[in-house]
Amino acid sequence: MANGFNVDVHTEDGYVVIQTAGYLNDPTGEALAEAAKEVMADGYNKIVIDLEKTRLINSIGISILIEIIELLEEQGGVLNFCNLTPVQDRIFKMMGLAQHAGIFPDQDSAIANL
Amino acid sequence: MANGFNVDVHTEDGYVVIQTAGYLNDPTGEALAEAAKEVMADGYNKIVIDLEKTRLINSIGISILIEIIELLEEQGGVLNFCNLTPVQDRIFKMMGLAQHAGIFPDQDSAIANL
Amino acid sequence: MLDLAEREVILIIPMYPNMELAAAQTASILAEIMNFEENHIDEIQFAVIETCINAFEHSKRKDKPVVIKFIMKDDALELKITDCGVGFRLDQVKSSDRDGAVSKGLRKRGWGLEIIRHMMDEVNVESSDKGTTITMTKKKVSSK
Amino acid sequence: MLDLAEREVILIIPMYPNMELAAAQTASILAEIMNFEENHIDEIQFAVIETCINAFEHSKRKDKPVVIKFIMKDDALELKITDCGVGFRLDQVKSSDRDGAVSKGLRKRGWGLEIIRHMMDEVNVESSDKGTTITMTKKKVSSK
Ligand SMILES: Nc1ncnc2c1ncn2[C@@H]1O[C@H](COP(=O)(O)OP(=O)(O)O)[C@@H](O)[C@H]1O
Numbered sequence: 274m275a276n277g278f279n280v281d282v283h284t285e286d287g288y289v290v291i292q293t294a295g296y297l298n299d300p301t302g303e304a305l306a307e308a309a310k311e312v313m314a315d316g317y318n319k320i321v322i323d324l325e326k327t328r329l330i331n332s333i334g335i336s337i338l339i340e341i342i343e344l345l346e347e348q349g350g351v352l353n354f355c356n357l358t359p360v361q362d363r364i365f366k367m368m369g370l371a372q373h374a375g376i377f378p379d380q381d382s383a384i385a386n387l
Numbered sequence: 388m389a390n391g392f393n394v395d396v397h398t399e400d401g402y403v404v405i406q407t408a409g410y411l412n413d414p415t416g417e418a419l420a421e422a423a424k425e426v427m428a429d430g431y432n433k434i435v436i437d438l439e440k441t442r443l444i445n446s447i448g449i450s451i452l453i454e455i456i457e458l459l460e461e462q463g464g465v466l467n468f469c470n471l472t473p474v475q476d477r478i479f480k481m482m483g484l485a486q487h488a489g490i491f492p493d494q495d496s497a498i499a500n501l
Numbered sequence: 502m503l504d505l506a507e508r509e510v511i512l513i514i515p516m517y518p519n520m521e522l523a524a525a526q527t528a529s530i531l532a533e534i535m536n537f538e539e540n541h542i543d544e545i546q547f548a549v550i551e552t553c554i555n556a557f558e559h560s561k562r563k564d565k566p567v568v569i570k571f572i573m574k575d576d577a578l579e580l581k582i583t584d585c586g587v588g589f590r591l592d593q594v595k596s597s598d599r600d601g602a603v604s605k606g607l608r609k610r611g612w613g614l615e616i617i618r619h620m621m622d623e624v625n626v627e628s629s630d631k632g633t634t635i636t637m638t639k640k641k642v643s644s645k
Numbered sequence: 646m647l648d649l650a651e652r653e654v655i656l657i658i659p660m661y662p663n664m665e666l667a668a669a670q671t672a673s674i675l676a677e678i679m680n681f682e683e684n685h686i687d688e689i690q691f692a693v694i695e696t697c698i699n700a701f702e703h704s705k706r707k708d709k710p711v712v713i714k715f716i717m718k719d720d721a722l723e724l725k726i727t728d729c730g731v732g733f734r735l736d737q738v739k740s741s742d743r744d745g746a747v748s749k750g751l752r753k754r755g756w757g758l759e760i761i762r763h764m765m766d767e768v769n770v771e772s773s774d775k776g777t778t779i780t781m782t783k784k785k786v787s788s789k
Pocket residue numbers: 555556558559560584586587588589594598610611612613614615633
């Protein structure tokens with residue numbers, strides 16, 4: 274994947290943590306969505322997306338995050354984000370993601386609130 | 388200091404560790420040299436310079452490092468560097484610093500070899 | 502002589518994926534040199550990225566590069582981002598994009614200009630059928 | 646249409662302290678987009694910095710900006726760094742700078758061109774009294 278983007282998927286007992294690294298845009302957002310769809314196909318519907326290593330996100334990347342939220346909602350699942358920068362947090366709130374997904378400071382609290 | 392450069396001085400029993408962060412060029416190199424001269428005025432002549440948080444250095448910055456080496460040599464002192472990137476290491480060797488100062492992978496070994 | 506209170510950097514990028522990152526990085530390092538605080542640097546980067554991808558997506562002139570002028574003022578960073586595309590009318594964007602969306606709960610697209618306005622202190626759009634220039638300013642003491 | 650096998654970015658910076666970092670950062674992000682390995686990205690940055698500070702120090706035309714052209718090829722990044730300064734003769738640099746130095750043990754200055762040559766795969770200097778252009782190439786599969 275160009276520009277060092279990658280997605281790390283950790284499946285745990287009853288939930289999944291997906292860690293991204295690098296710029297989240299159209300192609301890298303799609304890679305993230307693919308990873309989410311795969312674990313959902315495996316029956317998981319509680320997902321944490323950890324953005325600690327992602328600083329820059331464009332609006333297309335965020336629109337793909339919204340698609341993941343919608344897919345999970347259809348399955349009665351939950352999505353929590355963690356480790357957002359203050360600016361990411363502001364944009365997620367502005368675009369309404371905070372009403373459909375949890376936003377937590379770190380992985381532990383994001384997992385505890387699934 | 389412009390561009391987030393800073394110098395952190397830790398005086399220990401018989402030696403000093405100076406940690407730099409950010410781009411090492413003319414003005415920031417001078418700030419580093421000032422810090423070194425101060426601890427030398429206090430009687431220290433064993434110094435470790437830890438470059439872990441400095442990735443970019445220009446040749447003027449390195450020439451100031453040479454000045455520090457020469458000052459220490461005059462006082463019968465020792466200078467060890469640590470946490471160089473591979474490219475910094477190559478340039479230090481090319482410019483002959485490695486013959487007058489130690490280059491070590493980490494702080495512990497740099498201190499142990501003072 | 503360059504006026505030391507106002508220094509200019511110009512970056513010219515092709516309409517090619519990820520090139521918005523070159524613009525964002527250049528903005529970032531200039532803002533860092535100017536001692537902007539970290540969140541403000543991020544805000545500038547997000548605004549630059551959205552402006553560039555709008556030019557890439559909507560200008561319909563992929564053969565023409567995007568020109569970004571960074572003007573470092575004593576108290577602010579000003580950016581002028583110009584494409585030579587088809588242009589658009591701001592008043593037409595506002596009505597159409599917003600209305601169709603509100604009903605659907607989470608609106609996916611049409612956020613770019615809004616993000617830019619939230620990130621920067623001043624945003625001005627000049628657009629004609631010869632292209633678009635977005636001028637935006639981030640103050641060191643930003644109210645955003 | 647832009648030739649997709651050869652894409653160009655242009656950066657124009659004033660002769661002002663730390664501006665070499667803008668050039669280095671732009672080079673860095675382009676090399677990253679091109680999937681250069683980390684050490685090669687550092688090497689490109691060191692070469693860009695030395696070339697820019699030479700232009701800043703020696704061109705004697707601080708009123709004129711430095712123009713950096715980044716040419717992204719399939720297998721290499723080529724950089725052309727141009728100043729509009731007084732120029733120099735490479736053969737005269739070599740003799741004078743080196744000789745005076747060797748005797749003194751640690752030579753402090755006169756390393757810039759040598760660093761550039763060590764970092765890059767190809768370096769070419771064109772210089773006249775109208776200015777200097779340093780063209781340098783880093784290959785993705787670099788022998789350096
Ligand atoms: N540089 C541009 N050239 C032409 N049209 C533009 C440009 N920037 C924005 N627009 C127009 O403004 C609209 C809104 O842009 P924006 O808020 O970024 O949302 P989106 O890009 O998701 O549509 C675009 O759909 C497009 O019609």
